[in-house]
Amino acid sequence: MNVFADFNERIRKVVEGLELKTVTGAPLDLGRVSVEPPRDASHGDLATNAAMVLAKAVGQNPRALAETIAAALEADPDVAETAVAGPGFVNLRLKDAYWQAYLVRLVHLGPDFGRSRMGRGAKVNVEYVSANPTGPMHVGHCRGAVVGDTLANLLAFTGHDVTKEYLINDAGAQIDVLARSVLLRYREALGEDIGEIPAGLYPGDYLVPLGKQLAADYGDGLLKMPDEVAMAILKDRSIDAMMAMIREDLALLNVHHEVFFSERSLHADNAKAIRAAVAELTLAGHIYKGKLPPPKGEKPDDWEDREQTLFRSTAVGDDIDRPLVKSDGQFTYFAADVAYLKDKVRRGFEHTVFVLGADHGGYVKRMEALARAVGGNSLKLTVLLCQLVKLYRNGEPVRMSKRSGDFVTLREVVEEVGRDPIRFMMLYRKNDAPLDFDFAKVTEQSKDNPVFYVQYASARCHSVFRQAREQLGDVAADRAALTADAALLTEESEIALIRKLAEYPRLIESAAQSLEPHRLAFYLYDLASAFHAQWNRGTENPDLRFVKVTDRQLTHARLGLVQAVLDVITSGLGLIGAEAPSEMR
Template structure:
């Protein structure tokens, strides 16, 4: 149960009764919210009800707050109600409410915080790197962020599909094929010399070239480029995608759909042609000219009549060309057809996780969504800033194998999947991230992933300790609310309050597409748990396993089990292992 949603409903009902009695019927309650106070000493819950209703009702916020507070004091679960500042209302709930909620957490187990099915179908596209080389550390961040967004949205109750868009059409694939053919010749014994500018220089293509030589021998050498290019292109794309899938698997990422851009260009008419024709029929495509771009004109700019999408009518800065001067479709036209394909597959929300250098795509993708789907589907674009790698405070040098960058595999192989996934989320995606190899492997509070995983391992250790001392830990699964009511220490109740934030946090992270909130929350929960454990060192009466008091121990073990449930659930959503023990 989401206690914040529960009390928001309770507060609205009490507020409505107060306003009806005053003759103020029909007020808009949509802006009323309930959240934890910034300062826990102010209470358990805070509502802005009086603040948001005062102006529409031409009333003073404090006067409304006082009236609402009197009504809220009648709630059987409310201990105290106080009006603060200009009209915020702070509520403190009775201890029995919190221990009853703990009972519900234990009943839900790892499903605590899971949302009800919404019927909302979401497509999350992430990574989508050109299949021209290994994934680098920048792709790594987008991969983790996208995967966590998909996991959180699914847990919140949405039907989610994870997708990779293969950019297997265009000039970069021609370059890949020619670069691979060069390595193929090298594998057959030719001296290829220095890699020419414009080709991919990374050593990773040596393996592909060698495999091509084994597969075809010297056969391709006797062919003209027009003959060997399609063969090499297809072979190289397949090899690169196999490598990319392996890199993603190292991060425990398996996408549901790998969508080929090339398929949008195939057929007569192609899916791009169909999408453009559909938009033309609805008045979104026209023949016209574009004003010159501001500043210095690019060399390839042409003042000519073009086929344009009327994207300024749906929120874009400029209308976008759909056809190049040579008659082929632009990359943007493929974007239009790709979105139309997703919409045709029944998705009503499309999430794109892109690198920060794609910031200019936001408005154009939003415009495509409005043109194609109107109000029936919408786009969310999540941008991921750069990752800077350090070792002992010094920048990490690029990978020789990749030729230009540090690969995802380099990072995962050195520190492991869990530190990579957690730390890629330990900052908001649109902020730059510093990743220090030493910090993410040290065993200290300064290493967030260790600190959170250690909290779960500590919880499991406490259960094993209790079992060793003769306490029936299997009874924790069915501990009753009356036994849990023995939890009266402020630290214990504070832990329950922290656990109660989880369902609200899942929903908020899902709506905002901000999985870093989950990593922050898990760190705070781990800190609260470690803090309560350490209190027991100084005050033996607060220890989770209390000698000669099996009933109190059982109640506290219920709290420990609930902490373990929530940490394990949260770690699973961000793709991190919840260990049973750590050494």
């Protein structure tokens, strides 16, 4: 059902039939031949670069070769006309009958239209959000959550075996800070006046219920325990409570991970997993004892000119070798990364994707280098960085600070504007571009609000079917009946709408291949715009209305077109994680 892949294969066969000879005698390389939509729709339905990428190899002028290819393509029964443009593009216009038949197949596929086997079952791990378990999710976490979740949905839809994963950062110093913060709230619940929360601790009121629960469970017992024992309990209870809160927050956004991986598990049993991973890298020749040069610029006060255990990451693409052991003998955070990536390799993943905040830019090269060392050519690693979301209310910036407790939670945003506007709008810019999110604009019912415009197209599709039932009584009861008279769809605007629908499979595959889920949101807006335009044509010209009471067969054919639009919008919104409503209120 991918028109572009279909004609790419047809064009290759045409070129092979021309029996072109390369000037060197080498086999003709057709790997760079592509078929895409023309930049200007008036030029045709498809465009190929075949002549331009093959001309040098066969020693011909690109335009002359294009003329030869174009003439051969005219024999294709689905091609209405060909034309050569520019330096040697071949533009194709397909017959209406091709598009009418395409619509029939589309409607019969229904929800499976656009689904692909491109991934061939490759195991992919997509890790996203992974916020420190120190409090509720805030809107700053939202973008990575949506990008990661939608990307995972796209990869699964294109035939990959996908695991959605959340790394619980429960082994760092922030957990000690969290436990100390909860201890204060526990003492407060016991009646102690704790005064102002000391600097460096988490002051948020979200810790108050946990303090009260601990007081109910232990009385003043925690204060009588040795500090080490009490802190162990506080850490465990705090992490459990924060992760329960985080899961609830993510569920509000329709984000559900399949694996929650605890970083603490890597440090268990005297850091057995980390030691094993470092030992494997040592045996492979990636670890050595040495000194690092001081950082460029001003030398930090805590820099030590000493011999360290280092990962030879510069040998696999990094800018600097990375320390694995601190001066106190403890493993560095990066050492845990080594073990974590090793664990993913052991679980059989061929591609691991990390969706991180923009402040993790320095993380990219070291992880790519680590992947080369750990997985060789068998592991692909990609890091996607999400730029900050700037939050506005009626044009005025809303500020947030997690440590001060003065922040806007994800829950607050969902409750105010709804899940669907958040999920759609977080994709309405590429992940590495800054994004402005205004509470007022994302709830505005106008063409300027993309999510409303797309969902309104879904509601309009449903309203067309309701109108048809009201005016005609019985209408086509199944998909086969809806498309029985597809040949009656001859208006150029109707064919153009089918062409736009036909872009969906290619869009899905390209978005999955490039790891760019924002493409889906852009496409859905364009499709909705095309559908609304066709609706408006019917308003101006009764002969173009979807429901024509004087012509039941034509109405059925047009209802088939509406069903196709509804199927694609429902499918696309589903991948984004939003609803395709049957009506808008």
